[in-house]
Amino acid sequence: MAAPATTLPRPLKLPSPLRQFFEENRENILLFVAVAAFASYPLIDEWTGWGRLGSWGAILIYVILAMGLNVVVGYAGLLDLGYAAFFAIGAYTMGFLTSPSSYFIKAGYVPEWLQSFWPALAFSWIVAAVAGVILGAPTLRLRGDYFAIVTLGFGEIVPNFFLNADEITNGTAGVNPIGRPPSFTLFGRTISFSPTDQNYWYWLILVIVVLSLLMIRRFYNSRMGRTWAALREDQVAAASVGVNLVRTKLWAFAISASFAGFAGSLFASYFQYVHPANFEFIVSVTVLSMVILGGIGNIYGVIAGALMIGFFDRILTEELTPPVNRLGESIGVQFLAKHDFTQDKFLVFGLALVLMMLLRPEGMFPSARRRAELRPELDEILEQEEQSLFDTRSDDGLHTEGRL
Amino acid sequence: MGVVRALSLPRVEFNRAFDVVGMAVLALVAVGLIYGAIDRPSLFAQYVIIGMANGALIALIALGYTLVYGIVELINFAHGEIFMMGAYFAFAVVAASSVDSSSSWFAIVGIAVVALLGAMVFSSSLNWGIDRIAYRRLRQAPRLAALIAAIGFSFIFQQIAIYWRGAPPISPPALIPTEYRTYNILTEWFNLETRIRIRPLDLAVLGLTIPLLILLRWFIARTRTGKAMRATAQDRDASALMGIDVNRAISVAFIVGGALAGAAGMIALYYNNSARPGMGFRYGLFAFTAAVLGGIGNLTGAVIGGFVIGLVWSFSDGFVRQYFSYWGAQWTPTLIFGLLVVTMVFRPSGILGEHATEKV
Numbered sequence: 087m088a089a090p091a092t093t094l095p096r097p098l099k100l101p102s103p104l105r106q107f108f109e110e111n112r113e114n115i116l117l118f119v120a121v122a123a124f125a126s127y128p129l130i131d132e133w134t135g136w137g138r139l140g141s142w143g144a145i146l147i148y149v150i151l152a153m154g155l156n157v158v159v160g161y162a163g164l165l166d167l168g169y170a171a172f173f174a175i176g177a178y179t180m181g182f183l184t185s186p187s188s189y190f191i192k193a194g195y196v197p198e199w200l201q202s203f204w205p206a207l208a209f210s211w212i213v214a215a216v217a218g219v220i221l222g223a224p225t226l227r228l229r230g231d232y233f234a235i236v237t238l239g240f241g242e243i244v245p246n247f248f249l250n251a252d253e254i255t256n257g258t259a260g261v262n263p264i265g266r267p268p269s270f271t272l273f274g275r276t277i278s279f280s281p282t283d284q285n286y287w288y289w290l291i292l293v294i295v296v297l298s299l300l301m302i303r304r305f306y307n308s309r310m311g312r313t314w315a316a317l318r319e320d321q322v323a324a325a326s327v328g329v330n331l332v333r334t335k336l337w338a339f340a341i342s343a344s345f346a347g348f349a350g351s352l353f354a355s356y357f358q359y360v361h362p363a364n365f366e367f368i369v370s371v372t373v374l375s376m377v378i379l380g381g382i383g384n385i386y387g388v389i390a391g392a393l394m395i396g397f398f399d400r401i402l403t404e405e406l407t408p409p410v411n412r413l414g415e416s417i418g419v420q421f422l423a424k425h426d427f428t429q430d431k432f433l434v435f436g437l438a439l440v441l442m443m444l445l446r447p448e449g450m451f452p453s454a455r456r457r458a459e460l461r462p463e464l465d466e467i468l469e470q471e472e473q474s475l476f477d478t479r480s481d482d483g484l485h486t487e488g489r490l
Numbered sequence: 491m492g493v494v495r496a497l498s499l500p501r502v503e504f505n506r507a508f509d510v511v512g513m514a515v516l517a518l519v520a521v522g523l524i525y526g527a528i529d530r531p532s533l534f535a536q537y538v539i540i541g542m543a544n545g546a547l548i549a550l551i552a553l554g555y556t557l558v559y560g561i562v563e564l565i566n567f568a569h570g571e572i573f574m575m576g577a578y579f580a581f582a583v584v585a586a587s588s589v590d591s592s593s594s595w596f597a598i599v600g601i602a603v604v605a606l607l608g609a610m611v612f613s614s615s616l617n618w619g620i621d622r623i624a625y626r627r628l629r630q631a632p633r634l635a636a637l638i639a640a641i642g643f644s645f646i647f648q649q650i651a652i653y654w655r656g657a658p659p660i661s662p663p664a665l666i667p668t669e670y671r672t673y674n675i676l677t678e679w680f681n682l683e684t685r686i687r688i689r690p691l692d693l694a695v696l697g698l699t700i701p702l703l704i705l706l707r708w709f710i711a712r713t714r715t716g717k718a719m720r721a722t723a724q725d726r727d728a729s730a731l732m733g734i735d736v737n738r739a740i741s742v743a744f745i746v747g748g749a750l751a752g753a754a755g756m757i758a759l760y761y762n763n764s765a766r767p768g769m770g771f772r773y774g775l776f777a778f779t780a781a782v783l784g785g786i787g788n789l790t791g792a793v794i795g796g797f798v799i800g801l802v803w804s805f806s807d808g809f810v811r812q813y814f815s816y817w818g819a820q821w822t823p824t825l826i827f828g829l830l831v832v833t834m835v836f837r838p839s840g841i842l843g844e845h846a847t848e849k850v
Contacts, residue, residue, distance in 0.1 A: 165637065165638070224835045224836075225835055228838060230633055231563075231564075231565050231634065232838055234565075234634065235778065235830070236831050236834045238775075239775070239830040239831045240827075240831060242775070243824050243828060247824060249820070250820045250821060250824065367771070371645065374638070429652070431649075436643060436644070436647075436648075436649065437642065439638050439639060439642030439645070440624055440639050440642035440643060441642075443624070443628060443636075443639040443642070444624055444627060444628070447631065447635055459632075
């Protein structure tokens with residue numbers, strides 16, 4: 087029941103240049119503010135004495151993983167259940183290249199220049215991307231659910247291999263220690279990455295998160311990003327306007343794998359330790375829940391999801407357990423007194439996946455596009471079409487009620 | 491269809507090359523097995539027996555995957571956990587009954603039957619429940635939505651098992667008197683001087699599984715519900731138009747699959763003499779491999795695939811080591827998951843899937 091357009095259009099008001107600048111760069115300005123907030127965290131942590139900087143470093147590494155998985159799951163629409171495999175490949179590559187206990191270094195296969203952090207980081211990035219191409223090339227033709235299971239199988243094989251090939255990988259003993267970024271001097275201050283310099287580590291990870299974010303955003307807005315969206319929405323239509331399906335998917339898969347490699351090598355160097363148990367199926371599922379909870383296809387949503395799940399998993403459960411146990415003891419509830427919330431991971435991830443699929447498959451902060459695909463009943467166009475049909479039939483408006 | 495066909499890349503040469511390589515590998519494996527059978531016959535026979543028992547268990551689980559996939563095209567990822575919950579429920583029944591190996595034969599057999607039936611009912615109601623709660627609502631959603639929900643359920647069930655009995659492995663109350671644990675049917679019954687050992691447990695696994703398989707075959711082939719299920723698998727819309735209650739047929743597929751998984755859970759609990767919350771993941775993936783190997787959606791294929799995987803499992807665990815010292819049980823998961831990947835990539839229709847037009 088739109089009111090008849092009797093009022094004149096408002097006079098056009100030219101925005102001030104400053105306002106215009108804000109309007110045009112809203113995304114980047116908000117991003118800058120968020121990054122500044124995160125960058126100031128080590129100072130806050132020091133000031134308040136929370137001692138949670140290590141957890142946040144790990145969470146930020148998971149943010150890289152979630153952004154990378156979002157490329158393949160959210161942009162290209164392929165379910166990858168073995169993402170931890172590429173994480174493992176990145177981490178082990180870093181270990182093999184820089185650890186003094188590495189089989190490859192002892193055998194003299196690694197040239198001297200590759201044995202330090204930065205070249206090794208770049209190299210493991212490439213290795214993970216190549217692994218993505220090797221796995222993707224034969225499997226990307228498969229249908230969605232088959233592809234998911236194949237990646238799951240691959241995700242099981244890789245840690246299993248690292249566990250059992252103990253001549254090369256040290257098996258259950260893991261690879262340790264691992265090379266650190268070399269220290270350097272900036273504005274007269276020595277910036278080093280020894281275990282006592284958590285702040286610099288945190289900032290380094292944050293820088294890599296932001297770089298990854300910018301890179302992935304560029305990818306998404308590029309021609310390739312548009313072809314991803316096209317093939318996700320309709321493969322046949324995409325192919326008939328000239329999108330090379332396999333090549334496009336392969337790019338998505340390789341790019342996604344390369345970010346996992348990035349995250350893996352950072353992880354290895356940050357924790358100074360690589361072990362097969364760090365890369366089990368639960369890791370893939372954790373990252374998948376981050377993507378799905380946050381908002382599949384929307385990079386900021388995915389980051390929010392990763393921060394939420396990471397915060398829950400690594401900080402909240404640990405902080406919550408002692409006070410709840412004390413509360414349980416004082417009120418005499420045995421369950422609360424004994425319960426260790428850090429053990430509830432499976433339930434929470436499981437519930438997150440099921441409930442999100444049932445109630446809000448597009449995630450908490452969806453991209454408008456994905457929302458329209460996943461919830462066609464919310465689609466405005468459909469709404470309007472039906473509205474107009476109803477209008478021609480009857481004008482009582484009752485039929486449109488209760489649709490949501 | 492024309493468009494879709496035009497999209498598919500020229501794969502003929504690729505496939506033919508693969509077929510040649512695949513045949514060569516299979517021939518090599520066959521030659522190796524024949525050599526092994528002649529070289530160490532009794533050990534070979536022993537691993538065949540173990541493999542058959544493992545295979546029977548895997549076949550029971552694989553049938554659940556294939557039934558559900560055949561009818562709704564959903565990989566019920568939580569199926570392995572349905573199996574695990576069956577094992578845990580059977581454990582709970584036996585533990586609650588205070589029957590043990592010193593009780594009378596009548597009590598032991600009675601409680602075993604009760605635990606088996608209980609596990610079947612429990613697992614099938616869980617499987618039915620997750621279909622009702624989640625999968626049914628997601629039937630119109632993108633295919634991956636239901637798969638993701640299934641992964642979610644699989645983790646929820648693992649957590650429930652952890653709450654129930656803790657994360658470490660549990661071993662069930664001994665029902666079988668200890669002297670029967672090392673009992674060899676061949677020497678005790680037939681007075682054979684042999685190193686091959688067949689335990690009553692091995693026979694019991696096959697003795698419980700094979701009747702269930704025959705029962706399932708009869709159910710799908712002969713009963714009205716079975717026919718409704720087959721019709722639904724072929725064409726859901728047409729079946730609905732013919733007056734078949736499609737939702738009921740789908741529910742029955744979940745119930746039957748769950749019951750088989752529950753039975754497998756009870757059997758596995760006593761065959762392995764242990765259960766743990768993570769057991770469903772590995773068994774489930776092995777069984778899924780079996781279902782894919784046999785051609786997913788194909789019941790006979792799932793059983794054949796189950797026995798193949800069971801044999802691969804037992805030979806990789808023990809027999810191969812006789813010839814290749816670096817191989818061992820730790821490589822079995824790698825081998826079977828590798829088999830899964832290779833099958834899905836090069837022959838997604840499985841051994842029997844291609845020409846079998848009839849699903850379920």
